[in-house]
Amino acid sequence: MENAAYDVIVVGAANAGGFAAGAAAEKGAKVLVIDKKANSEYLYRNTIASVDSHAQQRAGVKIDKRELVEFLSAFAQDNVDQQLLWTWVNHSGEALDWLEEKVLKPNGDHLYATGDAYYETLMNKAFPSGNEITADEKAWDWGWGKYVIATDQALGVEFQYNTKLEHLLTDAQNRVIGVQVEDTETHAVREITAKQGVILCTGGYGANEALMQKWAPTLLKKNTYTQSPRDDGSGQVAALEVGAARDLEPASIIFDRGAVPVGTNIDDYYVKDWQSHQFVLGSYPLLKVNLRGERFFNESAPYQFAMNSLMHQPGHLEVMVWNAKTMDNLKQFHTLGCSRLGWPGIFSTDGEKKLLQDYLDKGYVQQADSIAELATKMHLPVDQLTKTVAHYNDLCDAGKDTDFGKEAYRLFPVDEGPYYAVTLGGILLATLDGLHVNSQMQVLDQHEAPIAGLYAAGNCAGGFFWGAYPDRVPGLTASHAVTFGRLAGQCVVDA
Numbered sequence: 079m080e081n082a083a084y085d086v087i088v089v090g091a092a093n094a095g096g097f098a099a100g101a102a103a104e105k106g107a108k109v110l111v112i113d114k115k116a117n118s119e120y121l122y123r124n125t126i127a128s129v130d131s132h133a134q135q136r137a138g139v140k141i142d143k144r145e146l147v148e149f150l151s152a153f154a155q156d157n158v159d160q161q162l163l164w165t166w167v168n169h170s171g172e173a174l175d176w177l178e179e180k181v182l183k184p185n186g187d188h189l190y191a192t193g194d195a196y197y198e199t200l201m202n203k204a205f206p207s208g209n210e211i212t213a214d215e216k217a218w219d220w221g222w223g224k225y226v227i228a229t230d231q232a233l234g235v236e237f238q239y240n241t242k243l244e245h246l247l248t249d250a251q252n253r254v255i256g257v258q259v260e261d262t263e264t265h266a267v268r269e270i271t272a273k274q275g276v277i278l279c280t281g282g283y284g285a286n287e288a289l290m291q292k293w294a295p296t297l298l299k300k301n302t303y304t305q306s307p308r309d310d311g312s313g314q315v316a317a318l319e320v321g322a323a324r325d326l327e328p329a330s331i332i333f334d335r336g337a338v339p340v341g342t343n344i345d346d347y348y349v350k351d352w353q354s355h356q357f358v359l360g361s362y363p364l365l366k367v368n369l370r371g372e373r374f375f376n377e378s379a380p381y382q383f384a385m386n387s388l389m390h391q392p393g394h395l396e397v398m399v400w401n402a403k404t405m406d407n408l409k410q411f412h413t414l415g416c417s418r419l420g421w422p423g424i425f426s427t428d429g430e431k432k433l434l435q436d437y438l439d440k441g442y443v444q445q446a447d448s449i450a451e452l453a454t455k456m457h458l459p460v461d462q463l464t465k466t467v468a469h470y471n472d473l474c475d476a477g478k479d480t481d482f483g484k485e486a487y488r489l490f491p492v493d494e495g496p497y498y499a500v501t502l503g504g505i506l507l508a509t510l511d512g513l514h515v516n517s518q519m520q521v522l523d524q525h526e527a528p529i530a531g532l533y534a535a536g537n538c539a540g541g542f543f544w545g546a547y548p549d550r551v552p553g554l555t556a557s558h559a560v561t562f563g564r565l566a567g568q569c570v571v572d573a
């Protein structure tokens with residue numbers, strides 16, 4: 079056993095972990111961060127939510143805290159811990175200000191607050207919570223994770239990569255006193271102790287199909303891809319071994335843009351690759367039909383709702399149908415986040431056209447001169463798709479979606495060729511249900527009492543989300559990770 083040179087061990091070197099380590103080190107702790115992989119910089123995300131960050135104050139963005147907490151509680155039907163929601167609302171600004179002042183500005187970056195999150199229906203109520211990491215307000219800085227790690231190192235934090243947590247070490251009173259780890263290259267096993275505590279920041283479990291079957295079987299049906307291939311749930315399993323409690327119902331963040339080959343059976347299609355076939359245009363509220371060729375929902379709904387709706391449709395996949403004319407009118411759909419046209423998105427009309435050509439070349443998107451030909455290529459009933467498209471065009475002409483209530487500005491006819499179609503399923507970004515924690519980020523046991531010495535933050539911690547992710551509060555998962563990571567680092571030292 080390595081003797082207790084460390085006060086705090088943080089497991090996981092990405093979003094929550096990087097912030098936890100820096101916060102503990104700032105308070106004078108000797109901190110070790112371990113990560114099972116060889117790197118973690120690229121996992122740091124670019125849109126991070128907050129309430130009242132300095133960047134938001136500069137931009138004049140104001141969010142009513144109570145309204146936001148009520149929205150999040152209602153969104154989750156109160157299957158969450160409201161104390162955690164308030165803790166996030168009250169601390170997210172401070173976490174983002176630390177990021178901007180201590181990490182980004184010394185490296186030429188800053189935060190840019192996005193203020194244009196609004197929608198006009200109840201289904202699409204949105205909050206301007208996003209802060210984007212940028213140097214020039216023309217593009218994201220994808221590489222900022224290295225600045226967090228360098229800032230932590232300057233504070234004295236030590237990083238050991240290729241070092242995987244296998245089990246937690248406890249004393250006779252079940253206090254967590256360290257970790258048993260395996261070197262992922264040599265497979266050597268060793269034990270490392272920590273005087274003050276261990277913070278789990280190990281993310282979700284979406285790449286572990288056995289855990290998915292146990293904790294969230296419907297997610298295997300809703301998703302065709304997972305973009306977090308290293309999420310094996312091992313941190314949560316280690317906590318369960320020492321008596322931790324975890325959420326009983328699943329929560330997740332899903333994108334509705336996983337392009338799959340025509341004829342895919344979702345029951346045996348689950349690809350674990352961060353470079354999955356993400357067809358960004360799939361998140362545009364264009365005409366979408368089920369595998370019978372029928373329209374079945376309001377395409378303006380949050381990303382994840384589409385995948386939920388599909389659980390009531392045959393084959394659990396949708397087909398998006400549009401035409402070449404649509405490609406020159408993408409701006410009018412006013413999508414947010416990474417499907418947005420122009421900064422702070424990454425797409426332009428030319429970029430989307432290039433993507434379309436790429437997916438045509440790969441065979442995921444099919445092109446035809448008539449709807450009947452398109453239906454045949456997509457294995458859809460010709461008569462039904464022809465009828466659906468004609469009726470949709472009538473709704474567009476009338477400017478009113480009397481079937482499902484999509485906003486008038488998002489009704490665009492599919493009335494002349496060339497026509498396109500693509501089959502879409504969900505992309506799981508991360509699972510969000512996890513270990514029970516209190517507002518000090520202490521992991522709780524089956525009696526909701528803290529397990530001494532054990533903390534958790536980020537996607538391995540629960541109580542904050544339930545069911546679908548509220549994507550109209552942009553950046554909330556990354557902010558949940560960094561805000562609570564920072565709090566965990568402070569609380570473990572203060573305990």
Ligand SMILES: Cc1cc2nc3c(=O)[nH]c(=O)nc-3n(C[C@H](O)[C@H](O)[C@H](O)COP(=O)(O)OP(=O)(O)OC[C@H]3O[C@@H](n4cnc5c(N)ncnc54)[C@H](O)[C@@H]3O)c2cc1C
Nearest residue numbers: 090092093094113114123125243280281536537553555556
């Ligand atoms: C492509 C993509 C883009 C995204 N973009 C955004 C965005 O812009 N805004 C947003 O809000 N959310 C975004 N998300 C979601 C967001 O990344 C996560 O919800 C959140 O940031 C996760 O942070 P985390 O620290 O909990 O986990 P992670 O970032 O997943 O980090 C977990 C770390 O723990 C390590 N680890 C796991 N198990 C062990 C073990 N046993 N031993 C040692 N190390 C271990 C892993 O290797 C990993 O480095 C995105 C997700 C994806 C997939």
